Amino acid sequence: MRAYHDLGGLPGGPIDRTEHDAALWEKRVHAMVGLLSEQKLITSDEMRHGIETLGEAEYERLSYYERWIESVARVLVQRGVLTTDELGRKLTEVEAREVEAREP
Amino acid sequence: MSEPSFVLGERVRVRRAFPPGHVRAPYYIRGKTGVVERVLAVFPDPEERAVGRTGLPGRRLYRVRFRQPEVWPDYAGSRADTVDVEIYENWLERVALKVQG
Numbered sequence: 460m461r462a463y464h465d466l467g468g469l470p471g472g473p474i475d476r477t478e479h480d481a482a483l484w485e486k487r488v489h490a491m492v493g494l495l496s497e498q499k500l501i502t503s504d505e506m507r508h509g510i511e512t513l514g515e516a517e518y519e520r521l522s523y524y525e526r527w528i529e530s531v532a533r534v535l536v537q538r539g540v541l542t543t544d545e546l547g548r549k550l551t552e553v554e555a556r557e558v559e560a561r562e563p
Numbered sequence: 564m565s566e567p568s569f570v571l572g573e574r575v576r577v578r579r580a581f582p583p584g585h586v587r588a589p590y591y592i593r594g595k596t597g598v599v600e601r602v603l604a605v606f607p608d609p610e611e612r613a614v615g616r617t618g619l620p621g622r623r624l625y626r627v628r629f630r631q632p633e634v635w636p637d638y639a640g641s642r643a644d645t646v647d648v649e650i651y652e653n654w655l656e657r658v659a660l661k662v663q664g
Contacts, residue, residue, distance in 0.1 A: 460581055461590045468591040468635065508585040508613035538615060 463515040485524040492531060501534050509533045565605070567623050567652070573599045574658040575627060577650060585613030588654040596658055597629035600647055608651070623652040 509530025607618030
């Protein structure tokens with residue numbers, strides 16, 4: 460029936476109007492999507508479809524750019540630009556690097 | 564897919580359908596009847612592009628005007644208020660004219 464992202468007409472509660480600067484990683488996500496679409500490796504419709512198939516719980520839990528990057532990852536695996544294995548290994552590597560950086 | 568199926572001022576209804584996939588016709592407007600306010604261009608079909616296909620030869624897009632009191636049963640604003648929604652041709656159907664008498 461109604462998809463979880465298709466909210467037109469439903470009560471949405473108050474709108475948070477506080478301004479905030481985008482974090483560096485958010486800017487990077489935005490830039491990456493721009494480059495990928497320039498290289499014809501992703502379309503806005505694939506991006507949207509990826510977000511619309513995250514599942515409602517994930518969709519509600521994630522922030523705006525988190526939804527973007529989750530969707531980008533799905534599309535790139537789907538298209539064969541990345542493999543799930545490559546993505547998994549890289550994410551583990553990045554996580555380890557961050558843990559190391561936090562430790563004194 | 565070059566010639567538009569609907570003309571300016573024509574009454575059209577948005578199909579009541581709920582397929583899975585990436586759909587650009589918003590839920591709240593499905594099943595509602597409006598008037599073609601503007602015949603727009605042909606664009607690659609977003610429903611196809613969403614799954615990695617080209618979406619070519621593309622689909623005609625229309626701007627359709629709906630009367631707000633017909634869209635929302637409990638609408639409290641002016642009876643004259645309208646809402647415009649851009650809808651692809653495959654989501655529109657002709658509204659049969661009532662024959663007088």
